[in-house]
Amino acid sequence: MRIAVIGNGIVGTATAAWLQREGHYVTFIDPLGPAEATSFGNAGSLSPSACLPVGMPGMWKKVPTWLLDPLGPLTVRWWYAPVVAPWLMRFLRHSTRDEVIRIATALRNLLGPIFDCYEPLLQRAGAMGLMTRSGCLYVYSGQDAAKQWSWGMNLRRSLGVDLRDVSEDELVTLEPDLKGRFRFGILAPENGSTVDPAAFTRALYAQCERDGAQAVRRRATGFQTAGGLVTGVTLEDGETLDCEGVVLAGGAWSAQLASHLGARIPLETQRGYHVTVESSNLSLRHTVMAVEHNIMANPMQMGLRIAGSVEFAGLNAEPDYRRADVLLTRAQDMFPHLDTSRTTKWMGHRPCLPDSLPVIGRAPGVDNAWFAFGHGHVGMCGAATTGREIAALVAGRRPEVDLTAFSPRRFGR
Numbered sequence: 139m140r141i142a143v144i145g146n147g148i149v150g151t152a153t154a155a156w157l158q159r160e161g162h163y164v165t166f167i168d169p170l171g172p173a174e175a176t177s178f179g180n181a182g183s184l185s186p187s188a189c190l191p192v193g194m195p196g197m198w199k200k201v202p203t204w205l206l207d208p209l210g211p212l213t214v215r216w217w218y219a220p221v222v223a224p225w226l227m228r229f230l231r232h233s234t235r236d237e238v239i240r241i242a243t244a245l246r247n248l249l250g251p252i253f254d255c256y257e258p259l260l261q262r263a264g265a266m267g268l269m270t271r272s273g274c275l276y277v278y279s280g281q282d283a284a285k286q287w288s289w290g291m292n293l294r295r296s297l298g299v300d301l302r303d304v305s306e307d308e309l310v311t312l313e314p315d316l317k318g319r320f321r322f323g324i325l326a327p328e329n330g331s332t333v334d335p336a337a338f339t340r341a342l343y344a345q346c347e348r349d350g351a352q353a354v355r356r357r358a359t360g361f362q363t364a365g366g367l368v369t370g371v372t373l374e375d376g377e378t379l380d381c382e383g384v385v386l387a388g389g390a391w392s393a394q395l396a397s398h399l400g401a402r403i404p405l406e407t408q409r410g411y412h413v414t415v416e417s418s419n420l421s422l423r424h425t426v427m428a429v430e431h432n433i434m435a436n437p438m439q440m441g442l443r444i445a446g447s448v449e450f451a452g453l454n455a456e457p458d459y460r461r462a463d464v465l466l467t468r469a470q471d472m473f474p475h476l477d478t479s480r481t482t483k484w485m486g487h488r489p490c491l492p493d494s495l496p497v498i499g500r501a502p503g504v505d506n507a508w509f510a511f512g513h514g515h516v517g518m519c520g521a522a523t524t525g526r527e528i529a530a531l532v533a534g535r536r537p538e539v540d541l542t543a544f545s546p547r548r549f550g551r
């Protein structure tokens with residue numbers, strides 16, 4: 139089948155690669171090159187353990203503080219508050235214990251096969267070296283602090299995530315750079331990471347091209363349909379690209395195109411920031427999640443990447459790089475000896491649904507259009523499984539992961 143894949147971030151690229159394995163002909167449609175949007179600068183964590191939603195029980199109590207602290211870990215720019223308020227209400231409704239258990243179960247199913255789904259793609263692309271399996275360390279100032287997050291950790295454990303308590307002495311042996319600041323840790327040995335998310339995505343994309351994928355460097359603006367099927371994708375210059383099927387993987391920008399297919403998807407962007415410390419003198423071996431600092435530190439090819447922060451301000455507002463500066467300050471607090479003489483900063487748009495679950499499945503009422511977007515904080519983690527399952531749906535096979543919780547129909551038409 140000739141399939142148009144809209145979006146060449148990690149989700150579109152991994153999906154295209156899986157479609158090609160089934161013999162389909164892929165054309166990417168994207169005004170940008172591969173991994174120039176959100177898939178460029180993320181924290182690169184590939185974590186089967188990352189199954190907890192963003193909205194956790196009791197979070198509603200923090201809403202007033204979010205609104206008041208413009209540089210806090212989770213903030214809403216005041217002028218955007220009326221726009222995002224209905225979305226935030228839905229988001230909070232999904233943060234009850236029962237909902238969190240349901241969401242975490244679904245995400246665990248999606249993220250469990252990360253490595254099984256990436257490995258064949260990376261091997262074919264000759265890019266296995268871009269992925270590591272060195273584990274993730276959740277670190278805390280002490281065991282008492284860790285207790286505050288124990289409900290979520292126990293939920294992970296109940297879903298089969300391997301998590302091991304790490305004493306202060308073991309922590310220093312595992313990561314000497316953490317000495318002094320952290321007295322307790324939890325090791326997720328199954329977790330992996332990429333040493334460069336952009337290079338990772340581009341390596342898979344380059345293999346798609348070697349396997350015959352074409353690229354149209356233009357924005358998609360709508361669809362041509364006949365008899366309830368998509369027959370083409372309309373482009374910004376008015377031209378149409380004929381196709382026999384389409385996958386919408388446009389990240390945070392997908393909702394408008396989805397609406398052209400009759401689907402109302404409440405997609406919001408949670409803007410996130412990174413600082414990459416190119417001059418890093420640390421020798422971290424794990425991805426480190428400093429839970430109280432709310433940041434992730436990941437050693438990468440180009441330096442130490444510190445990422446985090448959630449900002450609601452829509453798709454068009456300028457980045458507020460003071461938020462990246464806050465990440466750097468927190469990193470300096472974690473690692474007082476870190477050489478921060480050379481840094482770069484970046485902001486990206488996480489594509490988020492109020493239930494923290496992506497949309498994976500056939501577009502409601504259109505037999506040859508599939509949605510693959512909304513992966514929020516776990517797009518690197520979830521892209522390859524998404525691709526495998528979309529390829530199964532296209533082939534009319536039953537997917538290996540139960541996709542009910544990810545259905546595009548869950549928001550109505």
Ligand SMILES: Cc1cc2nc3c(=O)[nH]c(=O)nc-3n(C[C@H](O)[C@H](O)[C@H](O)COP(=O)(O)OP(=O)(O)OC[C@H]3O[C@@H](n4cnc5c(N)ncnc54)[C@H](O)[C@@H]3O)c2cc1C
Nearest residue numbers: 145147149176177180181182183358389410516517518519
């Ligand atoms: C600070 C930060 C840290 C993160 N850390 C992690 C992490 O450690 N692990 C993890 O798993 N995830 C992480 N994420 C999330 C992850 O980066 C995203 O979920 C993922 O990159 C989304 O990929 P995507 O392919 O859906 O979107 P994108 O990479 O944004 O790609 C979407 C593409 O669609 C194109 N597009 C949009 N509209 C159109 C249109 N109309 N026509 C044609 N093309 C269009 C865009 O140009 C773009 O190229 C992080 C995100 C941030 C911001």
